[in-house]
Amino acid sequence: MASSLLCATKGRWIVPFHRAVRTRRWRALTFFNLHTTAGNMQASQENFEKAQHNLKLLKKDPGNDVKLKLYALFKQATQGPCNTTKPGMLDFVNKAKWDAWNSLGNLSKENSRQSYIELVSSLASSESSISDKTMSSNNQQKFETLQLLREDNITKIILSRPEKKNAINMLMYQEIGHALEEAGKDESTITVLTGLGDYFCSGNDLNNFANVSPDGKEKMASDAAVILEAFVGKIIDFPKPLIAVVNGPAVGISVTMLGLFDIVYATERATFHTPFSQLGQSPEGCSSYTFPRIMGLAKATEMLLFNKMLTAPKACELGLVTEVFPDGTFQREVWTRLKAYAQLPKNSLAYSKQLIRETEKEKLHAVNVQECERLKERWLSEECMTAIINFFQSKAKL
Ligand code: COA
Secondary structure, three states, X not given: OHHHHHHOOOOOOOOOOOHHHHHXXXXXXXXXXXXXXXXXHHHHHHHHHHHHHHHHHOOOOOOHHHHHHHHHHHXXXXXXXXXXXXXXXXXXXXXXHHHHHHOOXXXXXHHHHHHHHHHHHHHXXXXXXXXXXXXXXXXXXXXXXXXXXXXXXXXXXXXXXXXXXXXEOHHHHHHHHHHHHHHHHOOOOEEEEEEOOOOOEOOEOOHHHHOOOOOOHHHHHHHHHHHHHHHHHHHHHOOOOEEEEEOOOEEOHHHHHHHHOOEEEEEOOOEEEOOOHHHOOOOOOOHHHHHHHHHOHHHHHHHHOOOOOXXXXXXXXXXXXXXXXXXXXXXXHHHHHHHHHOOOOHHHHHHHHHHHHHHHHHHHHHHHHHHHHHHHHHHOOHHHHHHHHHHHHHHHHO
C-alpha cells in the first residue's frame, strides 16, 4: 500500500526542502506519545486496516511529506523500528523512505498504528468536508484554486493547488480576494486561511512572470501590481478576525502577509522564508513596515534582505507566529480552539479588531502602494528574469 503510494509521484521522487531538519524535529513530536490500553490496541488494529482502505479512496494527492510520513508509520506499525541497511546517498527515493522510517526511533507499533489512523482520518475528513460543503452551498461562488467552507461560525478559505505547493497564480490572487469579500459580509464570526496538502503556500507562482502576455512585459508587470495591491488591500481592510492556520512551509507573500493577520497558528513543521533578493525581487504584503515593528529592524532585515529562513518556533519567538503546535495534533488542537473562539460575540470581536487595526490602516495602504510600485520595476529587471529562468531550468534538470 504505502510503497505504491510513494511510487505515484509522476515517475520521480521529490526530496522536500530541508527534509533533514524536519525529520529530526518530527522525532520529538509529542503526537506519538499516546497512551494505549489493551482495549484500544485491539480497536486500533481494526481501525488501522480501515485506515489503509480509506487511504486508497483519497482523491487528492496529499503531497510528498505526508506520503513519507504515512510510509514511515506503516513500516513502524507493521515491522517495528527500522532495521535495514541505509541506502546510498544517490538512491534518493529509498534514502528518503529509510530516513523517514528511521526517524521514528523506538516508537511502539501501537502508537505508530494510532498515529497512522489519525493522519489518514484527518486527510479523509478534510477531503469529505470540502466536497460536501462546497456542493451543498447553492449561492456560494465556485472557485478553481481554493475552497470556501462555512461551518461552526467559521469561514475557511483553503488554498487548493497542493500539486504546486499552493503557489498563488493570478487567478488565485483574485479568487482569494473574492472569498475575503464574501467572508467579510457573511454570518461567520472569524475567517481562517489555510492550505491543502503538505505546504501552506509556496508564494507567488513564478509562472506569473514567466508567461509574458502578447501585450508585453510592461503590461504583465503593471497588471500583476494592480492585482497584488488589491489583494493586500483586502487583507488590510478585512473587518473581522483573520486567522492563518499555517499547515506547512510558507514562502514569499504567504509569509509577508502574516503581519496583517490577527492570529497565526503554525505546525511545528512550518518554515517561513522570504527569498526576495535571491529572486531579484523586493518585499510585499506590507512586510517592509510590519516586520520591523513585529520583530525589530535587525531580524526583519536578515529575513527580508538576506533570505533568512525561520523555523516555526523561531517565528513564534520573534512574534510573527502566535503559537506553534506539534504536527500530529495540529489540526485537532487548532480547530478545537478556533471553534471555541468562534462562539464569542461576533460584533464585539469585529469592533475590537477594528479598534486595534484602524490607526494603522492609512499607513498600511500607503506602504502597499509603494511596495507594489517597486515590485513593478523589479519584475521587469534582468535580476528577476534571470532568477526565474534559473528556477525553471533547475526544475527541468531534475
Ligand atoms: N511557482 C511556480 N511553481 C511552483 C512554485 C512557485 N512558487 N512552488 C512550487 N512550484 C511547483 C514546482 O515547479 C513543481 O512543479 P512540477 O511538479 O510541475 O515540476 C511543484 O510545484 C512541486 O514543487 P517542487 O519544487 O517539486 O517541490 P519541493 O518540495 O522540491 O520544493 C519549494 C518546494 C516550494 C521549496 C520549491 O518548489 C520552491 O523553491 N519554489 C519556489 C518558491 C518561491 O521562490 N516562491 C516565490 C517567492 S517570492
